[in-house]
Amino acid sequence: xxxxxxxxxxxxxxxxxxxxxxxxxxxxxxxxxxxxxxxxxxxxxxxxxxxxxxxxxxxxxxxxxxxxxxxxxxxxxxxxxxxxxxxxxxxxxxxxxxxxxxxxxxxxxxxxxxxxxxxxxxxxxxxxxxxxxxxxxxxxxxxxxxxxxxxxxxxxxxxxxxxxxxxxxxxxxxxxxxxxxxxxxxxxxxxxxxxxxxxxxxxxxxxxxxxxxxxxxxxxxxxxxxxxxxxxxxxxxxxxxxxxxxxxxxxxxxxxxxxxxxxxxxxxxxxxxxxxxxxxxxxxxxxxxxxxxxxxxxxxxxxxxxxxxxxxxxxxxxxxxxxxxxxxxxxxxxxxxxxxxxxxxxxxxxxxxxxxxxxxxxxxxxxxxxxx
Amino acid sequence: xxxxxxxxxxxxxxxxxxxxxxxxxxxxxxxxxxxxxxxxxxxxxxxxxxxxxxxxxxxxxxxxxxxxxxxxxxxxxxxxxxxxxxxxxxxxxxxxxxxxxxxxxxxxxxxxxxxxxxxxxxxxxxxxxxxxxxxxxxxxxxxxxxxxxxxxxxxxxxxxxxxxxxxxxxxxxxxxxxxxxxxxxxxxxxxxxxxxxxxxxxxxxxxxxxxxxxxxxxxxxxxxxxxxxxxxxxxxxxxxxxxxxxxxxxxxxxxxxxxxxxxxxxxxxxxxxxxxxxxxxxxxxxxxxxxxxxxxxxxxxxxxxxxxxxxxxxxxxxxxxxxxxxxxxxxxxxxxxxxxxxxxxxxxxxxxxxxxxxxxxxxxxxxxxxxx
Numbered sequence: 129x130x131x132x133x134x135x136x137x138x139x140x141x142x143x144x145x146x147x148x149x150x151x152x153x154x155x156x157x158x159x160x161x162x163x164x165x166x167x168x169x170x171x172x173x174x175x176x177x178x179x180x181x182x183x184x185x186x187x188x189x190x191x192x193x194x195x196x197x198x199x200x201x202x203x204x205x206x207x208x209x210x211x212x213x214x215x216x217x218x219x220x221x222x223x224x225x226x227x228x229x230x231x232x233x234x235x236x237x238x239x240x241x242x243x244x245x246x247x248x249x250x251x252x253x254x255x256x257x258x259x260x261x262x263x264x265x266x267x268x269x270x271x272x273x274x275x276x277x278x279x280x281x282x283x284x285x286x287x288x289x290x291x292x293x294x295x296x297x298x299x300x301x302x303x304x305x306x307x308x309x310x311x312x313x314x315x316x317x318x319x320x321x322x323x324x325x326x327x328x329x330x331x332x333x334x335x336x337x338x339x340x341x342x343x344x345x346x347x348x349x350x351x352x353x354x355x356x357x358x359x360x361x362x363x364x365x366x367x368x369x370x371x372x373x374x375x376x377x378x379x380x381x382x383x384x385x386x387x388x389x390x391x392x393x394x395x396x397x398x399x400x401x402x403x404x405x406x407x408x409x410x411x412x413x414x415x416x417x418x419x420x421x422x423x424x425x426x427x428x429x430x431x432x433x434x435x436x437x438x439x440x441x442x443x444x445x446x447x448x449x450x451x452x453x454x455x456x457x458x459x460x461x462x463x464x465x466x467x468x469x470x471x472x473x474x475x476x477x478x479x480x481x482x483x484x485x486x487x488x489x490x491x492x493x494x495x496x497x498x499x500x
Numbered sequence: 501x502x503x504x505x506x507x508x509x510x511x512x513x514x515x516x517x518x519x520x521x522x523x524x525x526x527x528x529x530x531x532x533x534x535x536x537x538x539x540x541x542x543x544x545x546x547x548x549x550x551x552x553x554x555x556x557x558x559x560x561x562x563x564x565x566x567x568x569x570x571x572x573x574x575x576x577x578x579x580x581x582x583x584x585x586x587x588x589x590x591x592x593x594x595x596x597x598x599x600x601x602x603x604x605x606x607x608x609x610x611x612x613x614x615x616x617x618x619x620x621x622x623x624x625x626x627x628x629x630x631x632x633x634x635x636x637x638x639x640x641x642x643x644x645x646x647x648x649x650x651x652x653x654x655x656x657x658x659x660x661x662x663x664x665x666x667x668x669x670x671x672x673x674x675x676x677x678x679x680x681x682x683x684x685x686x687x688x689x690x691x692x693x694x695x696x697x698x699x700x701x702x703x704x705x706x707x708x709x710x711x712x713x714x715x716x717x718x719x720x721x722x723x724x725x726x727x728x729x730x731x732x733x734x735x736x737x738x739x740x741x742x743x744x745x746x747x748x749x750x751x752x753x754x755x756x757x758x759x760x761x762x763x764x765x766x767x768x769x770x771x772x773x774x775x776x777x778x779x780x781x782x783x784x785x786x787x788x789x790x791x792x793x794x795x796x797x798x799x800x801x802x803x804x805x806x807x808x809x810x811x812x813x814x815x816x817x818x819x820x821x822x823x824x825x826x827x828x829x830x831x832x833x834x835x836x837x838x839x840x841x842x843x844x845x846x847x848x849x850x851x852x853x854x855x856x857x858x859x860x861x862x863x864x865x866x867x868x869x870x871x872x
Contacts, residue, residue, distance in 0.1 A: 156826075156828070436867075438858065438861060438862050438865070440857060440858045440861060441851075441854075449844075452842070453841075453842055453843065453844065454528075454842065454843040454844070454862065454865075454867075454871055455843075455844045455846070456528070456843060456844065456845050456846070456858055456862060457845075457846045457847070458845070458846075458847040458851060458852075458854065458855050458858045459847055459848050459851035459854065460835065460846055460847060460848055460851075463832065463846065465844075465846050467839075467844055469825075470824070470825055470826065471825065471826040471827075471828060472821075472825065472826070472827045472828065472837075472839055472844060473828050473829075473830070474827070474828070474829045474830075474832055474835065474837050474846055475829070475830040475831055475832060476831050476832055479813075479830060479831035479832075480830075482813075482830065482831065483830050485812060486810065486812045486828055486830045489810060489812060490810050490826065490828060493810070493826075495808075495826075499826055
């Protein structure tokens with residue numbers, strides 16, 4: 129069957145940007161008080177601001193929500209100044225993505241006053257190369273979610289055998305008339321080992337789970353009710369307080385009852401009504417300094433250099449400083465060197481994804497609170 | 501023949517400490533305006549001060565001279581506060597060690613009023629482990645230089661196949677009754693290649709040229725006159741101005757005529773009256789960050805850490821910072837990382853001897869004067 133749907137983007141398509149991450153992997157440039165969504169090394173606009181700007185022409189600011197941690201609400205408002213202040217909502221503490229998705233969907237339902245609104249769950253720490261294709265993909269995904277009771281996820285063709293991402297295994301193509309290519313989803317698979325990941329790359333049936341989901345309020349609520357009724361009930365209890373002074377207290381009470389679980393585990397792995405949109409817009413999760421390196425032009429020795437640097441007999445390094453401090457690298461290859469006012473990191477490129485433990489140990493230092 | 505000599509150390513034994521080096525190899529901690537002889541990471545005393553203190557009980561401060569560059573005279577006086585101010589002499593510009601040796605010997609001759617004084621030419625950037633043995637070696641070398649018309653050099657038993665030092669090849673032992681072991685010198689050899697150096701280590705007839713020489717004024721003058729009469733003449737012309745206001749101008753005039761050449765090339769390679777004292781006092785030339793590393797206790801992962809550092813999964817690194825800035829290294833081995841207020845260096849341990857070119861390039865930056 130072929131359907132053609134023209135959703136009313138002017139009234140019932142929303143976006144919820146999840147921006148609660150700590151981003152230890154960007155230490156020392158990111159800190160607890162300034163996570164990676166506030167990194168502004170991409171032309172001066174923080175990643176969170178880029179995520180909002182990316183929706184321009186698709187979803188108006190009044191229908192874009194940001195869910196972040198309570199202590200980052202002000203910083204998030206500053207990073208996304210086009211959004212109404214009330215569209216930035218703080219969680220009392222992090223409860224992973226299932227809680228944030230449920231909260232975001234409930235907030236949309238309260239605003240739109242019903243279950244037919246569609247919601248795109250997005251993250252703040254990704255970069256897209258081709259914005260026209262990105263917007264078209266979201267537009268088509270909203271349309272599909274409005275037309276059918278399906279949860280739409282966006283899958284990215286793997287370009288290497290990544291072990292740091294979950295994968296989406298697809299079944300047959302979905303017959304939906306749109307520029308975007310849709311497939312039925314066979315299953316979600318967790319981060320694979322290297323051998324499995326390599327098989328996925330050549331097999332052609334597995335895509336990176338980019339952590340973006342599009343669903344209608346009713347479809348999500350039904351799926352959540354099926355797989356995590358206690359989470360659904362906890363968020364349901366918050367709904368009467370939305371838009372009232374009692375909201376913060378109600379949310380904290382609910383979050384105290386909610387288990388820490390990702391939306392992948394809580395919903396996706398149990399649902400059988402998932403569709404995948406192929407995301408062909410040049411996606412990068414900006415998950416670490418290495419990913420950052422791919423967004424800036426390299427010099428003739430394949431070094432990516434930001435700020436005051438001097439390199440000699442050095443190849444493939446990512447070196448970040450500021451204008452007032454020179455970072456010099458001699459005779460070393462494939463390092464990440466990041467200098468900030470009070471801390472410097474030196475780490476091989478292929479190990480930057482592991483620095484979480486180092487940051488935790490730094491947090492134990494007498495000056496750890498300041499440094500992490 | 502066996503001779504026993506008790507030199508009158510109270511009156512005619514001098515030391516001249518050459519402290520004119522730029523020390524690029526300790527960048528960024530050392531700078532043109534603060535060369536390595538002013539590094540104070542060894543318990544708070546700068547290397548130059550340590551070099552003076554080392555002579556305590558052997559040569560009194562009034563008979564210790566420092567030859568440095570004109571712009572470092574004040575800093576040198578501050579680093580060696582026990583010396584009379586007039587004992588710190590500035591060269592208008594560097595002309596390598598032959599000029600400094602000739603100048604130092606001329607200054608001693610002027611003070612002592614004759615040719616029988618003995619002079620130990622020492623450097624400021626070395627560390628000695630056993631000071632008693634060091635002083636005994638110098639005492640014996642002064643005695644030999646007073647008793648015989650020989651130039652005494654101090655040779656160090658090579659502990660590895662170093663290609664960064666010149667070597668002294670010894671002939672038969674010298675019959676001189678003293679605790680120190682003396683040999684006649686067959687020849688001076690330049691920095692060897694790795695294969696030759698390895699052969700030297702096992703051969704037992706080659707010693708590191710530590711750059712320390714002991715001679716009487718008359719012996720040195722005769723040798724210089726033979727091999728470099730024009731240098732001898734240039735310094736001879738300065739002598740009448742010593743101790744007068746005309747000294748600086750006379751010295752600059754002389755230095756303008758002097759070629760840039762080391763005392764090894766200018767004198768040692770031409771002289772046949774050289775003796776070598778075996779230096780068994782635990783010598784280290786502190787020539788680079790790697791050498792520095794051997795003077796501080798390493799942690800259980802063989803890392804040498806000075807200042808605020810945090811290392812994880814990292815072995816064999818030398819990491820230097822200050823208390824106000826944390827340098828964190830994750831997953832990297834055998835690096836030198838040195839952080840200062842305005843510059844940071846990252847370089848593999850085995851390449852730190854090569855950073856001269858990097859420092860030169862940094863000097864070409866708009867802010868290069870400040871940074872080098």
